[in-house]
Amino acid sequence: MDFNAWSLDIQTRMERVLDDILPAANIIPSRLHGAMRYAVLGGGKRVRALLAHAAGEFCQAPISAVEQSAAAVELIHAYSLVHDDMPCMDDDDLRRGKPSCHKQYDDATALLVGDALQTLAFKVLAEPGLLRDAARQLHMVHILAMASGSRGMAGGQAIDLASVGLDLTQTELEQMHIHKTGALIRAAALLGAESADTVDADRIKAVDHYAQAIGLAFQVVDDILDSEADTTTLGKTAGKDADSNKPTYVTILGLERAKQLAQELYDEALAPLAAYGDSALRLQQLAKFITQRSF
Amino acid sequence: MDFNAWSLDIQTRMERVLDDILPAANIIPSRLHGAMRYAVLGGGKRVRALLAHAAGEFCQAPISAVEQSAAAVELIHAYSLVHDDMPCMDDDDLRRGKPSCHKQYDDATALLVGDALQTLAFKVLAEPGLLRDAARQLHMVHILAMASGSRGMAGGQAIDLASVGLDLTQTELEQMHIHKTGALIRAAALLGAESADTVDADRIKAVDHYAQAIGLAFQVVDDILDSEADTTTLGKTAGKDADSNKPTYVTILGLERAKQLAQELYDEALAPLAAYGDSALRLQQLAKFITQRSF
Numbered sequence: 001m002d003f004n005a006w007s008l009d010i011q012t013r014m015e016r017v018l019d020d021i022l023p024a025a026n027i028i029p030s031r032l033h034g035a036m037r038y039a040v041l042g043g044g045k046r047v048r049a050l051l052a053h054a055a056g057e058f059c060q061a062p063i064s065a066v067e068q069s070a071a072a073v074e075l076i077h078a079y080s081l082v083h084d085d086m087p088c089m090d091d092d093d094l095r096r097g098k099p100s101c102h103k104q105y106d107d108a109t110a111l112l113v114g115d116a117l118q119t120l121a122f123k124v125l126a127e128p129g130l131l132r133d134a135a136r137q138l139h140m141v142h143i144l145a146m147a148s149g150s151r152g153m154a155g156g157q158a159i160d161l162a163s164v165g166l167d168l169t170q171t172e173l174e175q176m177h178i179h180k181t182g183a184l185i186r187a188a189a190l191l192g193a194e195s196a197d198t199v200d201a202d203r204i205k206a207v208d209h210y211a212q213a214i215g216l217a218f219q220v221v222d223d224i225l226d227s228e229a230d231t232t233t234l235g236k237t238a239g240k241d242a243d244s245n246k247p248t249y250v251t252i253l254g255l256e257r258a259k260q261l262a263q264e265l266y267d268e269a270l271a272p273l274a275a276y277g278d279s280a281l282r283l284q285q286l287a288k289f290i291t292q293r294s295f
Numbered sequence: 296m297d298f299n300a301w302s303l304d305i306q307t308r309m310e311r312v313l314d315d316i317l318p319a320a321n322i323i324p325s326r327l328h329g330a331m332r333y334a335v336l337g338g339g340k341r342v343r344a345l346l347a348h349a350a351g352e353f354c355q356a357p358i359s360a361v362e363q364s365a366a367a368v369e370l371i372h373a374y375s376l377v378h379d380d381m382p383c384m385d386d387d388d389l390r391r392g393k394p395s396c397h398k399q400y401d402d403a404t405a406l407l408v409g410d411a412l413q414t415l416a417f418k419v420l421a422e423p424g425l426l427r428d429a430a431r432q433l434h435m436v437h438i439l440a441m442a443s444g445s446r447g448m449a450g451g452q453a454i455d456l457a458s459v460g461l462d463l464t465q466t467e468l469e470q471m472h473i474h475k476t477g478a479l480i481r482a483a484a485l486l487g488a489e490s491a492d493t494v495d496a497d498r499i500k501a502v503d504h505y506a507q508a509i510g511l512a513f514q515v516v517d518d519i520l521d522s523e524a525d526t527t528t529l530g531k532t533a534g535k536d537a538d539s540n541k542p543t544y545v546t547i548l549g550l551e552r553a554k555q556l557a558q559e560l561y562d563e564a565l566a567p568l569a570a571y572g573d574s575a576l577r578l579q580q581l582a583k584f585i586t587q588r589s590f
Contacts (some may be wrong), residue, residue, distance in 0.1 A: 023445055029453035032445055083410060086383075088402035107383035111406070114451050115378060116412065116445035122417045123440035126433050134430035138421050141436055145418035148410035150318055150327055158324035158407050 003285040006052055014049045015041060017067045018074060021124055035105045035113045036120075040078045043096035047218070047290065048073045048185060052192030054282035055207045058273075061195035068130055069191035072121040076148050076184060079117035082110050084157065118148070125191075132197065134229065140194050147187035156180025160246070168247040174216065181222075184216030189214075206272040210283055217265035217291045223248035224258050225293075266291040298580040302345055309338060309344045313369060314361045316419055330408045331399045331415075335373045336389035342513070342585065343368045343480060347487030349577035350502045353568075356490035364435065365424055365432035367416040371443050374412035377405050379452065411481060413443070420486075427492065435489050442482035451475025455541070463542040469511065476517075477510030484509075501567040505578055510559035512586045518543035519553050520588075561586040 001009070018040055025034040047072035085092040085100035086107060093103050102110035125144055131137040146152055156179030163176060163271035189211035193204045227250040247260040269287045274282035296304070311569055320329040344365035351361035380387040380395035381402060388398050397405035420439055428433040441447055451474030458471060484506035488499045522545040544553040566583045568575035 006446060027446075029445070029450050029457065031457065032450060032453035081409075083406055086406065088406060109382060109453070111378055111381065112445075112449050112456075114410070115374075115413065116449040118413055119440050119444035119447075119449065122436060123444060126436035126440055127462055128430070128433065128437070134433050135423070138423065138429050138433050138436070141417060141421035141433070145414050145421055149414035149418060150324070150407075151322075152414075154407050154411040154414065154566060155324050155327060158327035158404070161403050161407075162324065162326065219434070 003282075003289065004122065006282065006285075007289070010050055011046050013067065014046050014070060014074065017071050021071055021075075021120065031109060031227050032112055032116065033099060035109050036117055038104060039082045039101045039110075039117065040075065043098070044074075044078075046070075046074060048077055048188035050286055050289075051185060051188040051214070052195075054286045055189040055192035055211070056195050057282050058207060058276070058279055059193045059200060059203050060195040060199065060279075061192060065130055065195035066192050068124055068127065069195050070188065072124045072144060073188040073191060075117050075124065076144065076153070077120035079114040079121070080153055080157070080184075082117065083114040086110055089157070089161075090243050098171065105137050121148075122239070128158060131195065136194060136199070140191055143187050143190055143194070147183040152179055152183035152187075153181075156183065163247060165245050166247065168252065170249075170252055173247055173249065173252055177216060177219040178212075181219050182212065185218060186217035205274070206276065206280075207283070209272040210269045210287070213265045213269035214287055214290055217269065217287070220249045220258055220262045220265065221291055221293065223250045224255065226250075227255065249255040262291050296312065298577075298584065301577065301580075302584070305345055305348050306341050309341050309365060309369065311496050312366050316366055316370075316415065318423050326400070326404060327407055327411065330396060330404050331412055333399060334377045334396045334405075334408050334412065335370065338393070339373075341365075341369060343372055343483035345581055345584075346480060346483040346506065346509070347490075349581045350484040350487035350506070351490050352577050353502060353571070353574055353576075354488045354491040354495060354498050357492065358486060360425055360490035361487050363422065364490050367419045367439060367485065368479060368483040368486060370416035370419065371439065371448070374414065374416070375411040375448055375452070375479075376411040377412070381405055383450075384456075388525050388568055395530060416436075418442075426490065431489060431494070435486055438482050438485055438489070442478040447474055447478035447482075448476075451478065458542060461542065463547065465544075465547055468542055468547055469542065472514040473507075475529065477507065480510035481506040482515060498571070501571065501575075502578070504567040505564045505582070508564035509558045509582055509585055512557050512564065512582075515544045515553055515557045516586055516588065518545045519550065519557065521545075557586045 022037050022040060023033045025037055027033050052070035052073060053066055056063070081095060082101045084090050085095055086102050092100055094100060099114055121144065122141060125137070125141045148154065156176055159176045160180055186208065188203065189207050193207045226248065249261065253261065266287055270284060273283055309556055315391050317332050318328045337505060347365035347368060348361055351358070376390060377396045379385050380390055381397050387395055389395060398407055416439065417436060420432070420436045441448065451471055454471045455475055484502050485499065488502045521543065530539065544556065548556065561582055565579060568578055
């Protein structure tokens with residue numbers, strides 16, 4: 001199966017998995033459940049789910065466990081987008097080419113949607129029997145919590161808020177993104193790897209190094225796309241970060257140097273996989289997809 | 296130890312436990328961590344922690360495990376208060392006698408505070424070795440997620456939002472409160488009970504029945520207090536629910552019948568404990584404290 005077919009298959013399966021996990025829109029409170037479904041289903045590249053699957057294949061994890069781990073990460077990601085788009089945060093009206101959750105519903109509903117999606121992510125990871133080894137499953141809950149909280153994703157958001165209008169150095173910008181997007185991307189890959197029946201510590205370490213490089217690369221490319229693309233292509237409001245005076249890799253490094261950095265991070269991501277031959281194929285392809293989607 | 300000394304001891308210990316769990320305010324992002332501490336520490340009756348401890352004593356659970364379980368529930372409760380007070384929800388400027396989190400900080404910070412406190416609750420419950428039995432610890436994560444999400448507390452909030460200005464029946468009001476406050480109160484007691492080294496299914500069932508009755512009683516008494524007290528005594532804006540046209544037990548039943556209902560729920564809560572003698576003492580005392588704090 002080529003990479004496009006592989007990723008389309010996963011995107012299709014993940015849509016079904018998330019559809020099954022999310023409460024039906026006719027279950028009370030139905031407005032909340034409808035809004036949760038609106039925020040999660042029918043969109044997104046599911047990059048985090050692809051990472052979980054690629055890492056899961058690398059570690060020979062059963063696909064059913066990988067699907068649930070990937071779904072938990074996608075739910076956290078979806079919650080963060082809903083809250084980030086709210087008027088008191090980025091105040092963005094458009095997400096994945098449609099009105100963002102608070103525009104389609106209302107602010108109070110969007111707040112609860114984000115809250116309930118986060119909870120649902122932890123519920124999914126805590127379902128009995130997801131792994132045969134309950135201690136390791138508990139470890140997965142812990143990984144997701146570390147990646148999402150005040151010293152991970154939510155902390156990155158707070159650093160981002162505090163950085164508006166400031167002149168950050170590249171190192172400071174990197175610190176922000178390691179938290180804001182990197183932590184959850186890293187968790188996605190780790191949870192895919194940890195979903196295996198037997199843990200191979202060396203492979204998990206390789207996945208971890210890969211995911212840290214790819215997490216930064218993802219953000220660098222996002223900044224490049226944001227500076228180059230128009231709103232229609234992007235599916236969200238383009239040029240928003242520069243407009244709102246937020247530092248980006250492009251504003252700090254310039255476009256050419258940012259593209260060069262993405263390439264360097266791509267090489268860095270692949271290095272720990274070199275010893276593993278074909279089993280790392282999907283991780284390699286995904287790294288290429290993430291870093292070269294724009295150029 | 297009499298009940299007052301017992302509860303003061305727990306409140307004091309929980310303050311220290313939560314202080315240890317919350318990241319220090321000098322850890323980056325320091326504004327977020329400072330705000331998280333502001334929202335959690337130095338206030339509240341810690342009713343949920345008291346319930347966890349009373350149920351833990353009833354099931355002979357080790358106090359260190361009960362403390363962590365109780366802390367997880369208190370963190371969820373604190374997150375819900377921060378988000379509920381925000382302008383797009385109840386828009387309340389006062390909480391526990393001081394400015395609510397978004398007034399003391401700002402809306403964006405309050406949003407992230409709530410998000411990060413929820414995550415922290417799940418991190419606490421997923422810490423390795425909290426229980427010797429990892430499968431049961433995972434079950435505790437699941438209990439907390441069920442109680443907090445769209446079919447528990449967050450769902451109750453959504454029903455509450457949708458009920459403003461409506462004439463609810465007593466049954467509909469009850470359904471709202473079973474979700475909005477009852478689910479987490481029930482989880483607090485269950486998590487205390489599940490913290491035991493050995494599970495006694497009958498005792499857990501008794502705790503569950505007790506907690507369901509006491510959860511409703513808690514809300515009935517809250518409505519009574521809200522209708523009777525002034526803002527200074529209550530530590531939050533009094534009469535707010537009636538002013539904002541929200542149905543309460545007092546508006547639906549009248550004050551006298553609401554007081555009678557609180558008494559009935561008290562009796563209901565105690566019934567399943569009758570067979571257990573002195574081991575149920577704290578649960579009994581706590582039921583009395585919760586239902587009779589106003590009259």
